[in-house]
Amino acid sequence: MSQTYEVQSVALALAFALRFSVSARGEERLFYRNAAVFTISYAVFSIIGYVAEDHGFPSGSLMDLCWTVPFTLLSLLAMQPSLATYPQSRPSQLLNSSGLHGICAFGLATMSLTASGLLARHRPLFGGWVVFVAFCLLAARTIARELQLHRVHTQLEDFALRDPLTGLANRTALERALVGRDEVENRNSDRQTVVLFIDLDRFKLINDGFGHHFGDLVLKEVSNLLRLATREQDLIARQGGDEFVVLLDRIDLAGAQEVADRIGTMIRKPIQIAGKTVHLSASVGLASRGFGEGGETLLEDADCAMYNAKSLGRDRIELFTPELLIKAKSAHTLHTDLREALADGQITVHYQPIYGCESAEIKGFEALVRWRHPKRGYISPGDFIPIAEETGLIVELGQYVLRIACAQCHAWNVQFGRELAISVNVSARQFADRGFIRTVTETLEASGLRPQLLKLEITETVLLGGYGGIGEMLSELRSAGIKIALDDFGTGYSSLSYLMNFPFDILKIDRSFVSHIHHDFRRSETVRKIVELAAILGMRTIAEGVETAEELACVRDLGCDFVQGYLLSRPLAPEAVSALLSLEIKAAQSPSSKPVHSGHFTALAS
Numbered sequence: 143m144s145q146t147y148e149v150q151s152v153a154l155a156l157a158f159a160l161r162f163s164v165s166a167r168g169e170e171r172l173f174y175r176n177a178a179v180f181t182i183s184y185a186v187f188s189i190i191g192y193v194a195e196d197h198g199f200p201s202g203s204l205m206d207l208c209w210t211v212p213f214t215l216l217s218l219l220a221m222q223p224s225l226a227t228y229p230q231s232r233p234s235q236l237l238n239s240s241g242l243h244g245i246c247a248f249g250l251a252t253m254s255l256t257a258s259g260l261l262a263r264h265r266p267l268f269g270g271w272v273v274f275v276a277f278c279l280l281a282a283r284t285i286a287r288e289l290q291l292h293r294v295h296t297q298l299e300d301f302a303l304r305d306p307l308t309g310l311a312n313r314t315a316l317e318r319a320l321v322g323r324d325e326v327e328n329r330n331s332d333r334q335t336v337v338l339f340i341d342l343d344r345f346k347l348i349n350d351g352f353g354h355h356f357g358d359l360v361l362k363e364v365s366n367l368l369r370l371a372t373r374e375q376d377l378i379a380r381q382g383g384d385e386f387v388v389l390l391d392r393i394d395l396a397g398a399q400e401v402a403d404r405i406g407t408m409i410r411k412p413i414q415i416a417g418k419t420v421h422l423s424a425s426v427g428l429a430s431r432g433f434g435e436g437g438e439t440l441l442e443d444a445d446c447a448m449y450n451a452k453s454l455g456r457d458r459i460e461l462f463t464p465e466l467l468i469k470a471k472s473a474h475t476l477h478t479d480l481r482e483a484l485a486d487g488q489i490t491v492h493y494q495p496i497y498g499c500e501s502a503e504i505k506g507f508e509a510l511v512r513w514r515h516p517k518r519g520y521i522s523p524g525d526f527i528p529i530a531e532e533t534g535l536i537v538e539l540g541q542y543v544l545r546i547a548c549a550q551c552h553a554w555n556v557q558f559g560r561e562l563a564i565s566v567n568v569s570a571r572q573f574a575d576r577g578f579i580r581t582v583t584e585t586l587e588a589s590g591l592r593p594q595l596l597k598l599e600i601t602e603t604v605l606l607g608g609y610g611g612i613g614e615m616l617s618e619l620r621s622a623g624i625k626i627a628l629d630d631f632g633t634g635y636s637s638l639s640y641l642m643n644f645p646f647d648i649l650k651i652d653r654s655f656v657s658h659i660h661h662d663f664r665r666s667e668t669v670r671k672i673v674e675l676a677a678i679l680g681m682r683t684i685a686e687g688v689e690t691a692e693e694l695a696c697v698r699d700l701g702c703d704f705v706q707g708y709l710l711s712r713p714l715a716p717e718a719v720s721a722l723l724s725l726e727i728k729a730a731q732s733p734s735s736k737p738v739h740s741g742h743f744t745a746l747a748s
């Protein structure tokens with residue numbers, strides 16, 4: 143019976159050696175080598191013992207000590223430096239380093255117990271103490287190691303679930319928490335998990351203006367405010383960038399709105415950071431399963447509501463509704479269709495004439511994009527331009543309009559022997575495109591139009607957009623001869639400072655000042671002052687949105703240089719513009735034509 147151990151050991155050693163020879167992977171080789179060393183040592187020990195001690199040896203003899211040799215060897219192998227790089231992630235791994243440490247401990251324990259067994263035979267009391275102390279040391283070592291492992295594991299897990307900048311939960315932790323709550327949530331209860339999706343408004347301006355380090359300080363401060371505004375049981379996460387998510391636990395709608403209001407108020411208060419005062423605001427989306435069936439996750443719903451808050455002017459709280467999701471899906475469809483429309487030639491450009499107030503002649507046109515959808519019919523630019531801006535498609539769309547408009551204007555100038563100008567709207571996103579200036583100059587060159595006849599119309603959002611070096615870009619365009627017009631002038635909130643800081647050639651006085659100007663003293667005085675200011679600064683003015691003869695008379699009397707509006711002409715297709723220009727030539731040549739000063743503008747019958 144005792145011989146079967148040796149036979150077994152030899153067989154095992156052979157099996158390991160065989161497996162070792164065919165195995166290619168490092169970690170397997172290591173395992174089989176260790177196992178083989180153990181088996182061979184054990185077999186050698188057994189054979190020696192069997193032969194040397196006449197087919198057996200008494201327990202407690204010196205041979206017993208040799209019994210521990212394989213364990214000792216295995217323990218030493220476990221400590222070899224190559225194990226430091228032993229891969230840990232494979233679940234199929236048979237022996238991980240923790241297992242090998244266990245074997246080490248076991249080997250050492252066996253050795254010390256055998257040694258103390260021998261001692262106990264000769265000096266019983268001393269032997270007993272040695273056994274006890276050895277056992278205690280081993281137990282203490284094992285417990286300490288387990289505690290250390292546990293601590294490292296907890297630290298690693300914490301690290302993986304925390305945002306390193308703010309110390310808040312990160313996206314992974316948030317998703318885990320959301321899945322957990324969605325599973326246990328009772329959807330009929332009026333106290334549910336509510337998600338607040340918070341996005342700081344125009345945070346890019348802070349980063350670009352004061353640097354990323356300062357931006358980080360602001361984000362930390364916002365995290366602290368969120369901690370103050372919420373309860374202990376709520377989860378606050380940083381979703382990335384300037385986006386934060388608060389998971390409000392078991393709360394009703396009124397309570398959730400209260401928290402959202404509190405967050406909005408706290409963020410709105412001026413914050414002192416590194417000696418600077420920062421004014422912030424946030425757009426907040428609020429969603430809960432209780433507010434109707436929504437998208438895939440609560441997070442998407444809250445994100446959708448937050449986008450709605452942004453599109454409604456920022457610095458506000460919006461509740462998710464299923465209609466919003468429909469709107470978002472329709473915007474997505476519109477974006478896909480717009481991409482196809484650009485490729486399919488569904489996009490055209492119409493031109494609204496701009497007249498000189500003094501001469502009553504057409505001086506140029508504003509190029510306005512038009513989209514006739516094959517199924518949905520005419521889609522207003524007011525509907526698709528914001529989507530194109532959001533998705534970045536405006537860069538391609540804007541380039542398209544610029545190319546068509548410049549080429550068309552040049553063709554008219556050649557055909558009618560005129561010096562007509564073309565105004566093209568440019569969005570903030572186009573200015574963010576590094577190649578924008580080159581695109582403009584190359585397009586102009588290809589069209590043959592003189593740069594002085596191109597007017598780029600920008601709105602305050604371009605200046606607010608936070609794209610670095612906007613002033614330099616405008617100056618560069620102007621030094622190429624291109625004119626810059628500030629559109630919708632007067633509707634923003636700090637336009638006067640822009641007049642000082644940015645180079646403009648033209649101010650377009652917004653329709654809201656022109657409408658009913660003839661019987662509104664405040665409006666007429668405002669326009670008078672704008673015209674005076676523009677004259678001082680060497681700029682010219684266009685009154686836009688003129689719809690009645692009275693409005694026209696008024697803006698002319700106030701000294702506006704140019705005028706544009708439905709009274710004179712709606713935006714026209716290119717063929718209609720050609721007809722209008724022919725008509726204007728005929729009218730000028732006609733002996734019955736009255737002096738321009740009497741207000742006879744040439745327009746097509748509408």
Ligand SMILES: Nc1nc2c(ncn2[C@@H]2O[C@H](COP(=O)(O)O[C@H]3[C@@H](O)[C@H](n4cnc5c(=O)[nH]c(N)nc54)O[C@@H]3COP(=O)(O)O)[C@@H](O)[C@H]2O)c(=O)[nH]1
Binds near residue numbers: 494540543568629709
């Ligand atoms: N970035 C780009 N934006 C563009 C482009 N083409 C148009 N747009 C912008 O879309 C908004 C809506 O444009 P649209 O529906 O074409 O309206 C223009 C005019 O038709 C309208 N208008 C002109 N006169 C009158 C008027 O007497 N009354 C009245 N109610 N509306 C009038 O105003 C719009 C032009 O406004 P503005 O640009 O401020 O001069 C609009 O914001 C366009 O800018 C494009 O190619 N790129």
